[in-house]
Amino acid sequence: MNTDSLNLRKFDKLLIANRGEIAVRIIRACHELGIKTVAVYSDADRMAPHVRYANEAYHIGPSPARDSYLVIEKLLDVAQRSGADAVHPGYGFLAERSVFAQACLDAGLVFVGPSPEAIRIMGDKQMARAAVMAAGVPVVPGTAKGLTDEELLAAAPQIGYPLLVKAAAGGGGKGMRPVYKSIDLADAIAGARREAQAAFGDGTVYLEKLLVDARHIEIQILADSYGNTIYLGERECSLQRRHQKLIEECPSFVVNEDLRQRMGEVAVAAAKSVEYVNAGTVEFLLDREKNFYFLEMNTRLQVEHPVTELVTGVDIVQEQLRVARGRRLRHRQEQIQMKGWAIECRINAEDPYNNFLPSTGIITHSTLPSGPGVRVDTGVYPGYEITPYYDSMISKLICYGETRGEAVLRMRRALEEYRIMGVKTNIPFHQHMMDSHRFLLGQFDTKFVEERFSMEDRERTNHLEAAIAATLMAHHQSQEASQIVAPGARDTSNWKWLSRWERLQK
């Protein structure tokens, strides 16, 4: 498994095989390091910031990702035409497809990520389990894959209830069934197999213990090609809806220094089990008794990496690039200090008052919050259209404070400042969460948003003011319409027209 040595060398021009905020994030890191950037874009993204901010940009096809961002040959063709000597996959799209990493290496390109072999192993739940178990990493108790229905039924009592039936090839909750009583197991296995067959073309399932009141805690790791692997503390990612993370924090309310060190060392062991190089994330479930179990390893940059950056002071994307260039890690483990607290809210185009229905449309206005302790990573702009082609994330709003309380209060302030028009956003959801007693006390698990949090008890307080503002606009419109008849009387100032309404009324 020594493809790494091929995969490391100085490069000066990087192709970003992605779009949106993460492409912008990578371009910023490259420009800070003096690396030239090559963007790719689909029809929908001609005016996207990643196209405008990159040094070069190439069109790669129609808007659907399967015809553009997912077409390996097109990306390699652009790399060749542009003279790029490295590729950063971002997250999503091809980031965890070992064939893409391999194709880059075969084309003589540095792939900013781990070896294809590491991606392949960690991308297969069963292989990943086997690899990390061999390295002494605790995993959620469960069965091997490939068992028959009869073998699964026989294995269930050892695992105990509740348990989960999970698809070996699964993801996003598909082919997954919780089972609380042995009598329901046979049906659940059959249902999960059907769903997995339909979704992934592979009906293989396995059983896993279902952890109750568990938190999703993940460890950020960094590894260079000289065998140095360090962890950058944990992230708390329990606030999810339908397996989509909504709010992430660093550090976690429930992880103390001792637990952090133990989880960190286990995460490093997991990474080393596949000779991991570059940035990666080891996800764990943490139960009420502070037992933690390996869930999976994400072999790429994570959406929520900024909270770790703010608390550790380490620029993870710059470190990725340095490591891919064959450098050693800049930090030893003992140099990593956690200071302060960071929270990230994912701002999505969806309606929190209507079952989080995605909201499409053109963003007509966008004013980002700014000032102390506020960071916004975004790939949209006024005029940007939220299309069904890509995900609905508008931006990541990240706030830092000396303490968790300060970070929460700052996040409230920033959410109030953030102004987006044209599509509905989940900003009120985040505001409601920041006001929530249980969130403030850190009392939540992965089921909190879906099962114990509701927007219905949110009180909106500015009906009167909204009525006034809309009435003034309507009044102005009707005045303007009537003045078209007598254009000589028309107000020439763009600024003062509304303060004139009282005169119009006399």
Added chain:
Amino acid sequence: MNTDSLNLRKFDKLLIANRGEIAVRIIRACHELGIKTVAVYSDADRMAPHVRYANEAYHIGPSPARDSYLVIEKLLDVAQRSGADAVHPGYGFLAERSVFAQACLDAGLVFVGPSPEAIRIMGDKQMARAAVMAAGVPVVPGTAKGLTDEELLAAAPQIGYPLLVKAAAGGGGKGMRPVYKSIDLADAIAGARREAQAAFGDGTVYLEKLLVDARHIEIQILADSYGNTIYLGERECSLQRRHQKLIEECPSFVVNEDLRQRMGEVAVAAAKSVEYVNAGTVEFLLDREKNFYFLEMNTRLQVEHPVTELVTGVDIVQEQLRVARGRRLRHRQEQIQMKGWAIECRINAEDPYNNFLPSTGIITHSTLPSGPGVRVDTGVYPGYEITPYYDSMISKLICYGETRGEAVLRMRRALEEYRIMGVKTNIPFHQHMMDSHRFLLGQFDTKFVEERFSMEDRERTNHLEAAIAATLMAHHQSQEASQIVAPGARDTSNWKWLSRWERLQK
């Protein structure tokens, strides 16, 4: 001097006796702490962000500051009408006028700052010198004030040349003359007296050693009303033009931990000499041999406080408010850790290619840089008019990095991203400085910008691209004009019109 005890109590509504970015900064801190805010505005500022972000806003008169922001009675009247129980003066305007602090106390308001007495002493150069000398603080060698011409001439040899003749009531370089040879001294004293008399109505002058190759280093201090005073490290503010700071850093390239501690302890002693409470800054000149001399103490929040916030993690404005509410400091000296490096560039409306001439006009477009390590504190917006009434600062762009190098590279990236149209800005000056060899090596003093830095050697590289962009716009305009004749043929899309030019040409 125990007015402090009157000056401290819990308050819930704060009047901000200021405008611009600092008013916005204070409002943000208040909202994060749950304090209601009252803004005041002149005619020019009705739409300013501080008015829109505050909970309440009151008009206080015409645009010139002497008719609005400087009128103590109007501010006290607004405090009374709004029920505000505290006042934050920001910086500039009335921030260092002891009569204003006293008037607030007399009106029963908490003044977020030190006692009137501390302001009065530190506001008088000679009294300040005397106070800090008594506390063992080194000052620049010089004479007392109020000496006759003969006494000054007699004292000069002990101080040695070069020296400065300075006005006791001076500021902004007025009434200040450098003298390099004894033969020029008499003339310089006479000239400085005339200038001081004209500018301040007070011809009192004194002599002071002129330090060559000196750096301007200042120490941020915080003091509560229980006698606790701490320092938050130093700021490097040597990059100035005409005594206006342009770029500030924390920490300084030339201050090591030992010097930091010595300067910090001296700054604390200076503050304690006037029983100082709240945030303050002690300014020093640091010579080549690392001797430092007290320059003055600013008894208020400083423009450049954000660089200290980023490196220490302490929110200085929140600490000001807590201390004014009678709380103890949250940190002991040994808890203050400096981590990383921060640089602030003041973005001003002025033309760096034309002798930094101020540029007035309306800001037609503004896109702030964002992403990792970038903070922008601004009080302007698209539609804002840069008027001659107030200073020409558009914003403060602050970048943070793990190292100075990372902060500089990030600043370059952020300056490239920052887009302002409608007025000229000094962004190219900052870009040129960030590229400058001497800046990168930290080799500069307070004379560097004026004497050894020029925009003339800056090479601008995008003439061709500018030509293309302008030509396309001109072409579009002429096409559009010709299409008015045949409106049926007009392009209805706002987006695609330019990609159509080739068809129009066929």
Added chain:
Amino acid sequence: MKYITTVDSQEFAIELKPDNQIVINGEHYTLDVERMAESGVYSLLINNRSIQALVEERDKQYEVQILGEMYQVQVQDERAYRLAQARGGLAESAGEATIKSPMPGIILKVLVEDGQKVAKGEKVIILESMKMENELRSPRDGVVHHVSVSAGAGVEKGQMLVTIGD
């Protein structure tokens, strides 16, 4: 000029008077208003209380954003309001409610059929779009009059899916 303005289900009677005076449900306020050119940002000072609002007109309604929250507002002048009242009220239309597709996507499931009774908030359609399964729910109690699509169909934004009436 008098207006009847509805936000959520709250009605406000708003009268604009000379000299920056405004009367809302009988209460007098002093109002100073400025708008930023072309951006839709309004700054209101209501008895010196500062409110920033973004306002856009869309589908004959106004969308108003204040402090992160979006409000849907209907404004009618007095005459139009009276006419509407005479016709049987504004919101309580006696006609059918229509569920339209909020975005392009694929119908995963149709959970109702013609003639079926439905309650307000009941799931009607599962639509896959933007990599997510989205539940479309009934906006009112009633009876399904017509289902226009079936599972597996691709639909465009705004396409009529189900009508619900009395």
Added chain:
Amino acid sequence: MKYITTVDSQEFAIELKPDNQIVINGEHYTLDVERMAESGVYSLLINNRSIQALVEERDKQYEVQILGEMYQVQVQDERAYRLAQARGGLAESAGEATIKSPMPGIILKVLVEDGQKVAKGEKVIILESMKMENELRSPRDGVVHHVSVSAGAGVEKGQMLVTIGD
């Protein structure tokens, strides 16, 4: 269509051709251009090299901002350029240069008088404005034709202060 475009003192002959082709001083490029609605932001892809430019027209010139730098650009179509050349060139006007006040303020000092010779870049007026003393300098070599103000005078933005000719 052919244009002669001047940036600082550099002249570019620019020809827009069909099929996204552009010829600049004889060199061919492939150009893709998009503009953002109403914000003046242009995205150029010049042989796939990405350039973002903000463009505004002001006083019959174009101000173009690229990567923090502002460029002043004059664009003339070929015919207008030839006419101007025939009249003696675009920038090298034979007439007077005028120093106008760039902002309202007070004249602190007038450093020249009528008939005095001045060099390009020489200080002519000290204007106090925005709490600063600002030096106004001669835009060219020449002779002071007329000084319209004296020390102590208040001036408006754009007010003529000094004219300089041959």
